[in-house]
Amino acid sequence: MTETPSQTPTEPAAPELTIRSTRVYRGPNVWSYEQAIHVVVDLGVLEQYPTNLLPGFTDQLVELLPNIEAHTCSRGQRGGFVERLREGTWLGHVAEHIALQLQQEAGHDMRRGKTRAVRDEVGVYNVIYGFMDERVGLAAGELAVRLVNHLVQPEEGFDFATALDEFLVRAGRTAFGPSTGAIIEEAVSRDIPWTRLNEHSLVQLGQGVHAQRIRATMTSQTSALAVDIAGDKNLTTRLLASAGLPVPKAETVRTADGAVSAARRVGFPVVVKPLDGNHGRGVVLNLTFEEEVRDAFVIAQAQSRRGVVQVESFITGKDYRCLIIGGRMAAIAERVPAHVVGDGEHTVQELVDITNSDPRRGVGHEKVLTRIKVDDAAIELVREQGFGMDGVPPADKMVKLALTGNMSTGGISVDRTFDAHPDNIEIAEEAARMIGLDVAGIDFICPDITAPVRETGGAICEVNAAPGFRMHTHPTVGEPQFIAKPVVDLLFPPGALSRVPIVAVTGTNGKTTTSRMLAHIMKGLGRKVGMTSTDGIVIDERLVIKADASGPRSARMVLQNPRVDFAIMEVARGGILREGLGYDRNDIAVVTNIQADHLGLRGVDSLEDLAAVKSVVVEAVPRDGYAVLNADDPLVRKMRRRCSGTIVWFSMEPPGSEVRDFIDERCRRGARAVVLESSERGEMIVLKQGRRSMPLAWTHLLPSTFNGAARMNVANALAAAGAAFAAGAPLHDIRQGLRTFDTSYYLSPGRLNRLEVNNAEVFVDYCHNPPGMERLGEFVEAYVGQRQGSTDHRISRIGMIGAAGDRRDEDVRELARVAAQHFDVLIMREDDNLRRRPAGEAAALLVEGAREAQAGGARVRQIETVLDEHDAVRHAVLRANPGDVVVLCVDQHAKVLNELESFSQKAQAGSRFSDEQPGDPDLDPQELAAEAESAMAKDDIEVREAMERPQN
Incomplete structure (x- = not known):
């Protein structure tokens, strides 16, 4: 909205902004080229009260969300939105900006939004804004409406600061962790599509036959056997020792007495750890007495899934994590255990609280650092260093609160990627190869990573499957390492494809038959075609789901199928209005016609409205894509202005007609078209490109046309031929496909x-x-x-x-x-x-x-x-x-x-x-x-x- 509201009564209004409906578009839609949330809001009496007539509204909003001052809005400059607020704008527009800012507070950089009045309804607005995570976006919209109402008239018991904290906690729970997020960001930068497959970290990168999956840092190429080996610390140690790699002496035990006996044989001091634990849980270091071993056994066994505990020799030195990806060293970080540094003024507990107040620290893996947890083990460790939690350590005195350097227990990391000695790098890479992991975290304990371990002493104490990336992507000290790149390189080597060609077919009539004709042509080329239609989902000519599958959810199911290397999506009006497209773009869009059907439903009251909805598939064509348009339909012909790619026309009109003159003029300038040419022998389908004409097939010889009587199937054949031509199919394959496609129930159920x-x-x-x-x-x-x-x-x-x-x-x-x-x-x-x-x-x-x-x-x-x-x-x-x-x-x-x-x-x-x-x-x-x-x-x-x- 750009107009300034007129002056209205200045009496404060009651908070009546309500949400009528909410819709999530998971792809290009009628409002946006990208995924968006669509909220229909009803202002009620607040339609008469723009922001300039609500005393203190703007100042309160800026006080609660100060970063909203950065919004440019339609002014194109910082502070533009606040200017609009002071001049006067409607509260639906305000809710849009608040929803965007709330997502930015959660770390989702969303800036796309628009607010438009609903046709023929005063005070009702369409509020559209972008989102990164669906649940976070929806929660932002709800909180935005509540905040607007609260600013109009305070809601009893509502505290925005508390509500914002709850919102941010919810956003943190649904957000990807640092490791998954880094890989997805790298994939997006390479134009690799991604799909979240569950509520956690299982993600598909790519489409169809090219798809790969990740779960955190575990990939489709990660060997399950290698993961099992890495999870068995005793077996890992024996395999590494057999390769001549430095490892500590180790034995596995099931009882406390067995642990004491093993410690005697290994030699004190020892480490006791669960055989199949992770994240450093249950690991007790530097045990020098038998009673300590007994106590540590209980702690370690509680964290072991199988109840087996490993006793190994204690290696002194610093804790280093070497990240190996695809057999090559990608990054090295020194892990420093959770600690505080005294200042001579604050107690240990106060120092912990100050450290935990760092905004980079969160719960678990939700942020780049984890808050330090003060438990009984931490209190005991502090006591062993001569302090209590209420003691004041001297300035610069380091007080440890954990023995292990795991980030999950509050540790910090120092980047050492370019400091490691080549011999140590070679040892780490060989360890990953021995275990068989494509992405491995090798834990080194040694005095100094810059000197050869074989000379200074030290050993590999653990090999980790699915190692976390945050210590490398967000080190506390040092330069971050862009380690997501080698992971994506591993899954998609340079030159590898990540997308399958997508053809979207829409229109009022003929889209199902056109889709089937095109699928039949591409099947003849040996392609494994995945197709959605009103009859169901078809994968390689097999009906796998029987239902009306012309919507976006069905499209996503096709793109997740690992057999599909060519996708044909029948796109219906209802699916576009309901969820948008089920993907980010289509390589080829086919529009058969725009005719009277479904009018009067969901705000589509005229042919022009219907054409606007159907044109979404044309807008989703990239610059190197194609739109196959029916030149005989004026509304379809106008869609050429919405296409960024190349137009392929098709027409049933004879030479000399106005439409053919329109097409011929464009063909002389290099355009493509599929038309009909008549002769004494009959009617010929002809492909035109520039000044070239290529005969394709006689219409009366196509079985689907019943000797030319089924003119609708002639038009469908033209559309299918144009799409196949745009997809790069050779002429003889297009010809063969049309000649062998008939309207039998096996090839075209329910269509003639x-x-x-x-x-x-x-x-x-x-x-x-x-x-x-x-x-x-x-x-x-x-x-x-x-x-x-x-x-x-x-x-x-x-x-x-x-x-x-x-x-x-x-x-x-x-x-x-x-x-x-x-x-x-x-x-x-x-x-x-x-x-x-x-x-x-x-x-x-x-x-x-x-x-x-x-x-x-x-x-x-x-x-x-x-x-x-x-x-x-x-x-x-x-x-x-x-x-x-x-x-x-x-x-x-x-x-x-x-x-x-x-x-x-x-x-x-x-x-x-x-x-x-x-x-x-x-x-x-x-x-x-x-x-x-x-x-x-x-x-x-x-x-x-x-x-x-x-x-x-």
């Missing part, structure tokens, strides 16, 4: 499937809107016209139609009006899912539309109502004489095909379908008037009875 039942031709199709019915009717006209010339029998046309319950009444009537122009007999049915309409209501609207058309001279002669789809199919087939054409517009195509197959089997067996045939549609003209009157009365009775029946 042809069967012979009782010597009648039956077509099963999913047609469900007026434009689709117009195309289907044209096919019936052309197909019957081809056959009528070869038979003396008058071919009757019987149609079964149904309308979805969530369509507008007028759209339902229009569907029947169109159908009435092409069929002799119309049978009205209803879907299983009535979509909140009473039973019989949608069928009644269809009957109304058909009768209107009949009164206007339409072709239809008989109009019947059979609500149940199964019964309606049976009724339609029984109405047909041999040679007639029956078109079934179905909802559940699988069940319908099964029923028709059953009909065919009965016909072959010579049995009758029913003792009472519905009748012959070929009526004499003299009988029509009387039949029409009785049929109207019968329809009214049937519909009324259906509507009066109780519904489940």
